[in-house]
Amino acid sequence: xxxxxxxxxxxxxxxxxxxxxxxxxxxxxxxxxxxxxxxxxxxxxxxxxxxxxxxxxxxxxxxxxxxxxxxxxxxxxxxxxxxxxxxxxxxxxxxxxxxxxxxxxxxxxxxxxxxxxxxxxxxxxxxxxxxxxxxxxxxxxxxxxxxxxxxxxxxxxxxxxxxxxxxxxxxxxxxxxxxxxxxxxxxxxxxxxxxxxxxxxxxxxxxxxxxxxxxxxxxxxxxxxxxxxxxxxxxxxxxxxxxxxxxxxxxxxxxxxxxxxxxxxxxxxxxxxxxxxxxxxxxxxxxxxxxxxxxxxxxxxxxxxxxxxxxxxxxxxxxxxxxxxxxxxxxxxxxxxxxxxxxxxxxxxxxxxxxxxxxxxxxxxxxxx
Amino acid sequence: xxxxxxxxxxxxxxxxxxxxxxxxxxxxxxxxxxxxxxxxxxxxxxxxxxxxxxxxxxxxxxxxxx
Numbered sequence: 001x002x003x004x005x006x007x008x009x010x011x012x013x014x015x016x017x018x019x020x021x022x023x024x025x026x027x028x029x030x031x032x033x034x035x036x037x038x039x040x041x042x043x044x045x046x047x048x049x050x051x052x053x054x055x056x057x058x059x060x061x062x063x064x065x066x067x068x069x070x071x072x073x074x075x076x077x078x079x080x081x082x083x084x085x086x087x088x089x090x091x092x093x094x095x096x097x098x099x100x101x102x103x104x105x106x107x108x109x110x111x112x113x114x115x116x117x118x119x120x121x122x123x124x125x126x127x128x129x130x131x132x133x134x135x136x137x138x139x140x141x142x143x144x145x146x147x148x149x150x151x152x153x154x155x156x157x158x159x160x161x162x163x164x165x166x167x168x169x170x171x172x173x174x175x176x177x178x179x180x181x182x183x184x185x186x187x188x189x190x191x192x193x194x195x196x197x198x199x200x201x202x203x204x205x206x207x208x209x210x211x212x213x214x215x216x217x218x219x220x221x222x223x224x225x226x227x228x229x230x231x232x233x234x235x236x237x238x239x240x241x242x243x244x245x246x247x248x249x250x251x252x253x254x255x256x257x258x259x260x261x262x263x264x265x266x267x268x269x270x271x272x273x274x275x276x277x278x279x280x281x282x283x284x285x286x287x288x289x290x291x292x293x294x295x296x297x298x299x300x301x302x303x304x305x306x307x308x309x310x311x312x313x314x315x316x317x318x319x320x321x322x323x324x325x326x327x328x329x330x331x332x333x334x335x336x337x338x339x340x341x342x343x344x345x346x347x348x349x350x351x352x353x354x355x356x357x358x359x360x361x362x363x364x365x366x367x368x369x
Numbered sequence: 370x371x372x373x374x375x376x377x378x379x380x381x382x383x384x385x386x387x388x389x390x391x392x393x394x395x396x397x398x399x400x401x402x403x404x405x406x407x408x409x410x411x412x413x414x415x416x417x418x419x420x421x422x423x424x425x426x427x428x429x430x431x432x433x434x435x
Contacts, residue, residue: 043412046404046407060411300398301397326375326384366404
């Protein structure tokens with residue numbers, strides 16, 4: 001296609017020239033929680049490594065399969081420095097009916113209004129991504145959980161990098177609410193039991209969600225410990241054309257990720273993260289300012305699991321915590337309220353500064369979808 | 370990993386905690402936290418007693434699965 005034809009195609013498809021990509025962290029640049037994690041596969045394993053990419057393992061049955069996920073540095077795909085790598089470490093060849101494994105990105109409804117979904121003007125979307133790995137057939141799916149509708153297309157991974165480009169037509173049924181809740185799920189199905197695979201595969205046709213169709217005809221990532229998969233350059237954009245991947249700066253991508261999750265790590269001995277007051281000599285509350293307005297008031301915090309990694313300074317004394325920090329409901333989109341517990345502070349009044357006192361300490365604040 | 374009730378704080382909010390396989394509590398959350406709700410949905414037939422009690426009392430509601 002000539003440059004003029006490419007431009008005409010872009011204009012014709014009404015594709016924006018910037019901020020095209022509805023996927024956050026598509027180049028796998030941001031990994032606040034960890035750059036790798038092992039033994040993933042339990043039903044509670046959701047966000048483990050790369051920001052915004054969630055593992056869906058909450059089928060009716062738990063898989064015995066396990067994998068290591070990492071933010072892998074790559075040098076064999078020009079223009080990209082990282083990929084999301086999955087490495088099967090425990091195979092699962094006795095697949096119960098309700099097993100499921102997806103890589104998922106949840107997209108806010110207010111970011112999807114340009115799709116005009118559920119109207120007569122509904123627009124097509126194109127999903128593109130680079131993948132390589134053990135040769136397998138997997139499924140890409142857009143799921144409108146609010147209206148129980150799906151559209152899918154299989155794709156075949158090979159041992160060499162390929163750029164996949166899949167265009168889905170607009171959906172004139174089922175509007176997406178214009179709010180900060182989940183509007184659509186972008187799912188890559190990598191494994192599914194008969195509950196999700198005993199149905200019929202219909203390529204690129206919007207239909208009512210039939211769970212039996214969702215992984216129909218795909219292979220299983222958990223078939224062998226030889227299996228691995230690399231993915232990067234994930235883009236979802238308005239229109240029928242896959243445009244070149246929209247690279248964003250690290251700072252831009254980090255800020256986008258921090259709308260959903262923010263982690264502050266230990267950064268030296270004077271690592272104060274918040275100030276706050278005390279209720280009693282044993283109970284304190286820290287108010288942690290958030291660097292980006294979050295999607296909603298935080299609903300969870302995570303930390304290292306060791307109380308002594310956190311402490312206070314105030315009234316001329318330092319002290320370590322006697323219980324791990326805990327979330328409070330009195331948080332807002334811009335400030336996270338955190339309970340800190342001590343065996344005995346030297347005052348039941350006044351202002352204290354709270355800090356992370358061990359290199360293994362961190363506080364992560366979640367407003368995930 | 371499993372969830373349990375951590376405490377009820379000064380604002381009468383029930384705080385839940387996730388205990389990992391090594392016995393450490395690395396996550397605390399509110400009732401409507403999506404990850405906690407996913408766990409509740411996946412385990413609602415065999416919830417720990419303290420969580421089940423909150424459900425039975427109407428304090429904790431399990432949202433529809435994804």
